[in-house]
Amino acid sequence: MKAVQIHEFGGLDSLRIEEAPAPEPREGEVLVRIHAAGINPVDWKTCAGEGVASRLEDPFPFIPGWDVSGVVEALGAGVSDFQVGDAVCGMVRWHWGGGGYAEYVAAPAADLVAKPDTLDDPQAAGLPLAALTAWQALFDTAELQAGQTVLIHAAAGGVGHLAVQLATWKGAQVIGTASARNRAFLRELGVHRVIDYNETRFEEVAKDVAVVLDCVGGEVQERSWGVLRPGGMLASIRGRPNAEQAAAHRVRAQHVSVRTDPPQLRAIADLANQGRLRVHVHETLPLDQVRKAHEMSKTGHIRGKLVLRAG
Ligand SMILES: NC(=O)c1ccc[n+]([C@@H]2O[C@H](COP(=O)([O-])OP(=O)(O)OC[C@H]3O[C@@H](n4cnc5c(N)ncnc54)[C@H](OP(=O)(O)O)[C@@H]3O)[C@@H](O)[C@H]2O)c1
Numbered sequence: 092m093k094a095v096q097i098h099e100f101g102g103l104d105s106l107r108i109e110e111a112p113a114p115e116p117r118e119g120e121v122l123v124r125i126h127a128a129g130i131n132p133v134d135w136k137t138c139a140g141e142g143v144a145s146r147l148e149d150p151f152p153f154i155p156g157w158d159v160s161g162v163v164e165a166l167g168a169g170v171s172d173f174q175v176g177d178a179v180c181g182m183v184r185w186h187w188g189g190g191g192y193a194e195y196v197a198a199p200a201a202d203l204v205a206k207p208d209t210l211d212d213p214q215a216a217g218l219p220l221a222a223l224t225a226w227q228a229l230f231d232t233a234e235l236q237a238g239q240t241v242l243i244h245a246a247a248g249g250v251g252h253l254a255v256q257l258a259t260w261k262g263a264q265v266i267g268t269a270s271a272r273n274r275a276f277l278r279e280l281g282v283h284r285v286i287d288y289n290e291t292r293f294e295e296v297a298k299d300v301a302v303v304l305d306c307v308g309g310e311v312q313e314r315s316w317g318v319l320r321p322g323g324m325l326a327s328i329r330g331r332p333n334a335e336q337a338a339a340h341r342v343r344a345q346h347v348s349v350r351t352d353p354p355q356l357r358a359i360a361d362l363a364n365q366g367r368l369r370v371h372v373h374e375t376l377p378l379d380q381v382r383k384a385h386e387m388s389k390t391g392h393i394r395g396k397l398v399l400r401a402g
Pocket of ligand 1: 272306
């Protein structure tokens with residue numbers, strides 16, 4: 092099969108388009124013919140030896156990519172949840188394996204759900220990792236409730252634009268930061284107050300919020316302590332929040348690391364099926380333009396998701 096592989100950690104030059112043996116589904120696994128593979132920043136971070144590189148089971152050759160959408164091609168022993176021909180999507184082999192930037196992947200059946208009918212393959216491939224991250228940060232970590240106000244940093248990004256929709260579905264008031272060109276996009280998604288971070292310091296507008304979802308880190312995280320109300324929660328998917336700062340501001344803070352969670356992924360797919368969660372695809376590129384795709388992702392200015400087309 093055609094696959095993107097790396098043979099050592101490195102930059103864009105380490106990404107090679109190669110022929111690789113098609114995987115065989117083992118017990119409990121499903122062989123998926125991949126139609127589209129979603130790109131996440133952790134993909135290029137891991138290729139560079141960061142991200143989840145230290146947690147890969149068997150690094151080289153490594154096929155990057157955790158988010159896929161495609162069709163079930165074959166079943167391993169003991170799989171009864173799917174049939175050959177089913178359209179599926181999922182965050183597969185997280186964080187130990189990857190394998191999404193290819194024509195086929197053999198993935199644990201539990202990593203997959205039926206592809207929502209409302210989403211095409213690129214959209215479905217953009218959903219799992221980012222939506223699970225948003226769900227776990229907002230609902231598991233921050234326990235966001237209806238009527239509360241949440242400030243979402245990088246609201247137009249892969250995680251952010253799904254977090255906005257999950258938070259409004261929950262009945263929260265959403266403040267989102269982005270540059271001016273994403274203002275209309277965020278209003279359309281349901282953000283109540285959009286802050287152009289080039290124009291306005293968010294702490295001048297956001298006050299006494301219950302939850303901050305930090306998808307940016309660094310200086311943005313440092314400036315976020317003061318916008319939380321006492322007892323509020325800073326959930327960071329970037330750097331680890333400083334516990335002393337949290338205590339000094341009488342708020343809570345936690346770093347979130349996305350994890351596989353089949354019931355949550357099913358709930359997310361259900362929301363997509365109901366039309367309550369849509370995935371904005373910035374661009375879909377063919378597999379052999381993976382270097383360009385990573386270069387684009389590295390700019391940090393993707394709206395929604397970038398996707399590779401495998402077939
Ligand atoms: N811990 C975890 O489990 C976990 C899970 C998923 C992702 N992450 C990490 O979280 C980060 C975000 O992930 P992602 O997939 O959402 O990334 P992404 O899609 O690449 O984010 C791009 C977005 O960031 C916005 N942005 C850039 N600088 C900003 C700033 N200073 N203030 C506000 N918005 C800004 C951009 O908006 P403009 O173009 O308008 O600037 C763009 O829409 C990445 O570092 C990723 O590795 C961690």
